[in-house]
Amino acid sequence: MKSVHIVTTIAELRAEISRWRGKGDSIGLVPTMGALHEGHLSLMRQTKNRCARTIASIFVNPAQFAPHEDFDRYPRTLESDREKLSGTDVDLIFAPSVAEMYPQGFASRIEVGGPSQGLETEFRPHFFAGVATVVAKLLIAAMPDFAIFGEKDYQQLLVIRRLTADLGLPIEIGGGAIVREVDGLAMSSRNAYLNPEQRKIAGRLNRILGDAAHRARSQNAVAAQEEHARSELLCAGFDSVDYVAIRDAATLEKIETVARDARILAAVKVGGTRLIDNMAV
Amino acid sequence: MKSVHIVTTIAELRAEISRWRGKGDSIGLVPTMGALHEGHLSLMRQTKNRCARTIASIFVNPAQFAPHEDFDRYPRTLESDREKLSGTDVDLIFAPSVAEMYPQGFASRIEVGGPSQGLETEFRPHFFAGVATVVAKLLIAAMPDFAIFGEKDYQQLLVIRRLTADLGLPIEIGGGAIVREVDGLAMSSRNAYLNPEQRKIAGRLNRILGDAAHRARSQNAVAAQEEHARSELLCAGFDSVDYVAIRDAATLEKIETVARDARILAAVKVGGTRLIDNMAV
16 A cells, blocks of 8 residues: 655645646645544545545644643644555645744734634634634645535534635635544544543533434424533533534524524533534534 | 726636636736826836736725725726726736625635734724735735735735735735835825825925935934934924834834844825835935
8 A cells, every 4th residue: 555645845735736737637625633533534535526636634733722722732643644544545645844834924814703703712712713824824725626624613614614705715615524433422533532431421412412403493492402402411421511502504693493504513521621513403 | 009908806807817827828916906106007017027917906995994094085096097007018907896805794804913013003903904805815816926016005015925925825026116206205096185285295205204214324323313203294294193113124123223124114194194105224
């Protein structure tokens, strides 16, 4: 099995892409922070189905972590990530250093309003500016035809769609369905932080959200089901609930009844680990 | 004389550029707010000397005006601008509507730190975010090889260079020397606001800055010459002085002595009109 080629600079990335463009190949990009799991691999496959060439980027972006968050201990597993991708149709890994993405004197930040308001932003105020800035840089560096992001970070997906439209980047942004473990826990690189007891509790998040979504739809009740789900999460063993919210699926605006497409989203903590999940209502 | 072709949408702009790229033509962009004068035309000529194709954009950008500023009365002279450009080698005018640049739901803003700090920002706090956002959109829309901005807006030029480097846009940013009237007044679309008396006072700005630059260099004095120039501007009839500052020419950082390349920059008011100017020390 041939190892996937890795490039670490934007110049090398563009040189490879330019060669492919010269042959008329379409380009797909899957931005990741590495520590790849089946959720990421499903994004790679969806991209390969649409584009002649698939690029995976691997970059743990310091700008989207607050000082008290897990930037330092976030798993960095480039060699095993590369092995995982060598079994796929991924053509190239772009794994830049922090200095390549944020060189000396770097001073820009992209703020996206709209879907970034509330939910994650209430608990991670600088998160989406960090995400938007790095994603804009990755999209501009590769200028793919298509880029895909997992729906597990649903609010992030909407923010990136808004960003891409606002900047006028000629790139289609796809969303990949959440890939789940056997008990329904959404796959996440942060699941590696969980001990066996916490892991068992974590598996209850998706079921509680699923039940709440079902009840919200059948009873057309939003606020009551949000409140009910919050209690259930605490009873199920989660240490705290940052939010559990039923929102308009397109804008994340607050809704009172489930008239249009809605989405239930939650962020919880178990031990020191913060987990998010969401699903259609 | 054939009229220059005008397009009003990003899609049309890209279609034209794509045709030219297909022939191997290089592309230059001159972003303007219209009300074109000899300063703009000199930017067009410099672009034409470097690129096979020159595009002028004309867009009065609401995002860079504060509510109390002159957005409503800023001169809009598209037909006469087009006539002026029809006598030049400009190949295309891009003149989008506000709705084309900021469609329904638009929610993004690019903040550039570094050179944007102080000076203009102290008096126009939202100015550079408005400039950076629209310039990023124009650069992404045209993706030229070269774009040029006048040195009259010297701080803006440094902010745009920072922005372009930070986003990794593969575009060279040129700066065009200030074009001046016979008495040395920097050409500006806002000079049209001046009555004859104010126009006479306005002509003194560049001479006072030139004298201050000369003295700062020969006496190696910064703060004293800034203070001296401020007094002279008020004596010369300007109604107020927002700032007059001698700064590092590359970073706009404060300096105490003129050891490296320095720049003197000023913003003043005469009547209701705000004028800026700058020159090398």
